[in-house]
Amino acid sequence: MSTATKTKPQIAVMNAVHDLPVLVARDQGFFKDEGLDLEFVTTPGMAQVTTSHFVKFDSVFDRPLDSVFNDGGIDQYRMCEWGIMKRAVEANKQGLRDRKIVALGASMSKFAIVVRPDSKIYEPEMLKGKEIAVTPNNGSDFTTLKMMEGFLEPQHLKRTNAGSMLKRLEAVRDGKVTAASLMEPWISVAQKWGMRILIESHSTRAEAAGDDTDAETLKKMFRAQSRAVEVLEKDPRPYVHYLVRETGGLLKPEEFQHWRLLHGPVTPYTRERWDDTYRWTVKWNMTVPGATYENTVDNRAWQ
């Protein structure tokens, strides 16, 4: 949909583990309570069993969600904090549709590095020089670097692209790669398959928006998401069907490890956080130098 014809704010939904507060806020009517009438735009993500596209290592803007945003079909979305940082910085540099970091997001999604059940790899240091399957420049990639950095020197940390979460899990099972970085529901699938989890950690999302989504709308969106967080923190089980469905029958609801779900209220993206995260992302050559807090972050929802 072009920006000229759209009538209501368009909010993206991709992988359920990252977007669960949005889905719950929609289901519970929290967006409507805020007076928002939103259009939810679903794009394929690496967690969905039906996803068939293969992302390139060196490009992010031709991926489904990014393409739709560039064309004006999405106004607001969330991804891992470092993925949003890369996109906000590089869209600006490449003259693509501008997007800014507008909040630290709600989903504190877990990522885990797994190996085969019969692997001789028992702990992170044993992954020295071995390939770990990730989605390049997405959460599984960035979080792998963060989790492994204390255990291995950068030159010994090898990531590779093996496709969607299911494809990389199959690649581990079939011995095509040594390890894979996964999020839920695929960590639960890996456990069901008897895979060994070496290391796991919660990680952050960030919220991005185009300049045409006004502060008041963002504020209402984030208030609705934060209400959804309260619901999820009390008991996420009524909503795990969103994650289970992504596995296309590989996981039953009772097999999903719901204790891994963690959500916090949406908060402003601070200058300190910007400094730390941007410096780290540039250090790993995951984004370009030269960006500033002022041209990348906009906490207008709180102003």
Add this chain to the structure above:
Amino acid sequence: MKKVKASMMNAIHDLPLLVARDEGFFNDQGLDVEIITTPGSGQKNSDHQALRSNIFERTMESLYEQGACDQFRMCEWGIMKRAVESHEKGHRPAKIVALGSAMSTFAIVTDPKAGIYEPEQLKDKQIGVSPYNGSHFTTLKLLEGFLKREQIKTTFAGTMRERIEALKKGDVAAISLMEPWISVAEKQGLRVLMESHSTRSEAAGDELDGATLHKMFLAEAEAARAIDKNPAKYAHYLVTEAGGMLDLKDLKLARILNAPPEPYTRERFQHTYEWTRDWGLVPAGATYENTVDNRAWQ
């Protein structure tokens, strides 16, 4: 039967030793292994003898110094520190004789009330550990990708039970725990931010010959396989350490992971020694030759 005195401290690190004894795997190798139990931070009612600031005054290290035991295991970096410094400081020599069996999980845990959801939010916040033990070294490794070194703050907060109490009182922002205390923390509604398996090393005095060590490690490898097949059978050792604070059903058995002992390679020594030295946790000047002895495989 050849008599050997080995020490044990915390069950999660010493489970293959206990199982090798219980299942007769040491006896099968012609060994009569006496296990000397010393207090550790994982035992509910432990005092601070095992946590003195001078590592060579701690209970297990003192007993080893006096000759009461000849073989022990700890986290890989803890053994590195003791092997290097016993040599440097004129204590009873203890060399690294293997990469050990127990791939114990350590976790960094917070109280949900504190509003900390992920590792970066621990910037400049105090994390309770046992200095120079597994919880200390593993905390550094876990957080190094998320925080700059100078932003990682560790502090002594007592035994595992005491540091859970310190966390709940708000005396520290986070704590590092191993099993069974990760499961205790989960049962109490505390939040696990991140967790990872980690390595042990085996250390021994020069008096223990290569053939005996070889047999000990064969027995431990057999025990590792037995635990892997049926961890619930041996989990009572962990539940007992929690002193009534945990039932077997609440212990996450998937966190128990053990492997056969292996030679401690030169590559591994270089990587681990350099990392430990880089953090200022051991003095410079040690070599593979004066710190490691893979005689069990020679």
